[in-house]
Amino acid sequence: MRIATWNVNSIKQRLEHLAQLVKSTDLDVLCLQELKCVDEAFPRSEIEALGYHVTTLGQKAYNGVAILSKRPLEDVRRGLPGDEADEQARYLEGVISTGSGVVRVASIYLPNGNPIGTPKFDYKLAWMDRLIRHANNLLPLEEPLVLCGDYNVIPEAKDAADPAAWVNDALFQLESRAKFRTLLNLGFTDALRACNDQPGLYTFWDYQAGAFQRNNGIRIDHLLLSGQATDRLRNAVIRKETRSWEKPSDHVPVMIDLDLD
């Protein structure tokens, strides 16, 4: 089973890229972030025509997450538990049944949190606390679990081409990184790092100042695997080439292969 995560920065703007990706790569599950549209405006029929079941949690103009799956998504959870007043569309979860068992997948769009020292950063940290709590509650299910998405966290200095440029940014704050590490320490594995510990691996490049051409990127899109998923991990790769396509998202897909049919 092949699972990918991709912040598309507007699904309507990226429909052709999405079609190009899934036609060139056999993806069983594709988690999307930053749809930037309400559910009614999501290009559902176009994506169903590509062979996917579509589950969305949209929002006007901002945020929005989806899970596309060749098999039906069951036991769907919309929104991250822990704050009934939170109306931002940033979390979607469901279960996919395969011939060799189930896999639970979540599509996550973790708050950016900039600028630091404002309620936006407080919201980011509180959201991470809720994610940690919810992930901890899922672990006793003892399922292969894949928490994937745009975490808006640069885990380590080697995950940025120019780490000094990010020291005052919410993505590289010690508090953000500590909470990310707390999540890992529950028993999750960073799939990309389990397969490749080299520096220079990035998933986001700013549109400005020729960042991609200079490979001035950061690694902020992650797939975190429960123990049961890690046991089945075969490979993880970043689809960097999509960033050189015409009118690209500023993020690229990250995908894993799991030993699951």
Added chain:
DNA sequence: ATGGCGGTGGAGCACCGA
């Protein structure tokens, strides 16, 4: 150089992203 770019909403330019 806190912008440089790109998307949304809505018809200017503000807001957001990272």
